Amino acid sequence: AVLTLIAENPGMTQTALGKAAGRDKSTLTTTLDDLVKRGLVSRERAPNDRRSYTLFLTDKGCALHQKLMAAARAHDADLD
Numbered sequence: 001a002v003l004t005l006i007a008e009n010p011g012m013t014q015t016a017l018g019k020a021a022g023r024d025k026s027t028l029t030t031t032l033d034d035l036v037k038r039g040l041v042s043r044e045r046a047p048n049d050r051r052s053y054t055l056f057l058t059d060k061g062c063a064l065h066q067k068l069m070a071a072a073r074a075h076d077a078d079l080d
Helices: 002-008 014-021 025-037 059-079
Strands: 041-046 049-057
Touching: 002 014, 002 025, 002 049, 002 059, 014 025, 014 049, 025 041, 049 059
Parallel strands: none
Antiparallel strands: 041 049
């Protein structure tokens, strides 16, 4: 879900992601740290607020997101 939210809203802040995902900051930070460490997400300082970070999928993150979405579509087709 986190990858999809970032893919559909590139440049969103961590705060916006937390609200959209319904997760508190402590659990979201751990998840984002893992995604950054795995090279799937990049954090960049927000240009208008140096205290905030914006989030983007890396090329590797985009590839994984596409693969996961294809698997989800195939699963949905099997259920139909």
